[in-house]
Amino acid sequence: MAKEAQKLVANNKKVFHDYFVEEKYEAGLVLHGTEVKSLRMGKCSIKEAFITVDKGEVFINGMHVSPYEKGNIFNKDPLxxxxxxxxxxxIMKLTGKVAEKGYTLMPLQVYFRDGRAKIEIGLCRGKKMYDKRQDIAKKDARRDTEREFKVKNLY
Incomplete structure (x- = not known):
């Protein structure tokens, strides 16, 4: 089986800090001509973006795709x-999950797979402040052990 070509455009690391990502889904993006060119150049931000489900359709709000420089009148609103x-x-499964208290849909990354723009969506549950502190403590402990291991192996 051939390896699928995948080019990362935008990544949202903040989601993993603020939320527990329970499940991941892949969705296609509906874009207009110059937006695709802008995405191919990597001019996209999903840091403030969120996803809503309305009347059986899924929408992304707050995703910023910069206007294409050579696009003139064909450029759409970036937001x-x-x-x-x-x-x-x-969509029905996600609608049921989002109706539960504490769940939300967040964009994780935007990429091109086989020439088509895709977005990875995470079904997320918000972290409390103590959860964030625990994650930071784990990360620090792991970093310290890796540093010690590295120093021991140098001598």
Whole structure:
């Protein structure tokens, strides 16, 4: 089986700090011509973006795709609401989960797979302050052990 070509455009590391990512889904992005060119150049930000489900359709709000420099009148609003393409069964499952208290949908990364713009969505549950502190403590402990291991192996 051939390896799928995947080019990362934007990543949202902040989500993993603020939320527990329970499940991941892949969705297609509905874009207009010059937006695709801008994405290929890596001009995209999903840091403030969030995902909503409305009347059986999934939308991403707050995703910033910079206008294409050579796009003139064909450029769209950089912060416009964009539709996501998913299977109906997945949308129904997500709608049920989001209706539960504490769950939300967040974009994790935007990438191109086989020439098509895709977005990875995470079904997330918010972290409390003590959860964030525990994660930071674990990360520090792991970093310290790696540093000690590295020093021991040098001599």
């Amino acid at each position: 416009r609401v964009r539709k996501l393409l998913m299977h109906k069964a997945e």
